[in-house]
Amino acid sequence: MPESPGLDELRVLAHPVRLRILSLLTGAAMSAAEAARELGETQANVSYHLRRLHEAGLLHVVEEVRIRGGLAKRYRHDPESGSRFMSTDPREGQLLLATMAEELKRRSEFRVQGKGGLTADAEMWVDRETWAKALAHAHELSELLHRAAKPPRTRGTIPVSTTVAMFEMRRP
Template identity: 65%
Template sequence: MPTEELRALAHPLRLRLLSLLTNQAMSAAEAARELGETQANVSYHLRRLHAVGLLDLVEEVEVRGGKAKRYRHDPESGNRVSARTTEEHQLLAAALAEELRRRTAQRLVGARGAMSDAELWVDPQVWNQAIDKAGELGMLLHDAAQRPHTPGTVRVAATVVLFEMERPQTQKDEA
């Protein structure tokens, strides 16, 4: 059975919320307006993400006689998401693939970008360097994240998935 964190990530709106709330706090109403969703729907998903530790409750503010909770995503919380089986890794990959499809439909054609895809064999030291650089890249982007529509900013998408693969059995390996 998938972990609670993985189940929380399986919904496409939750991945969008994590991205939106990177390096900034928003209430359900603010996030709903930005994403074009209902406040009730966003509020439900925010509570689910908070319950599994992927969002931090950073403040409660008075709004028209009530209290609005404002949440922020700490990118480091993703390190707590643990896929223990191939099926769990595939569940996470499917959620990421669906989000990548959604984002790609909004790609600014002709704008500068980068893409790399590979299945290859490398020295373990090079592999460890690649993982470290991917982590640095993620933190660079997360630390620089600003509120949507901030003047002078560009809207970008970034999905980086690196993983070591099983070594296939060959006749040489068996000898």
């Protein structure tokens, strides 16, 4: 079993811009300038976050291109790279979940009403077999969407939001 990350290492994920970068770079490799334009952020800010995500092993340099005499790195995110950030420290999980909740609030401002979708929330007791099946389905859903991710504004695509947080709770 991989060693649990420390709180400092997990903080690389606990920033809304970094979550947006990871989502964006799942569908396409981009440079800091390209990602900054897409996210509406400054190139300096995105460049800083790209470096942090790359240092944490969540982004890979897939190519380097010459642009106006300089060398621009294009990064890509492999969604499976995040699996090593699972931790048993409650503070770490709470930090990530709080960031996900904030990002979900931001995305909800762009929700298209009347176009389908799913909103579900539950705190319940189920048997272990049902729980295992639910986790397997959620993992399958995540893989399906990540494999199908395309660059922003690709013809025939629509922007979508998916946030899943499933966890076993301790008994009250």
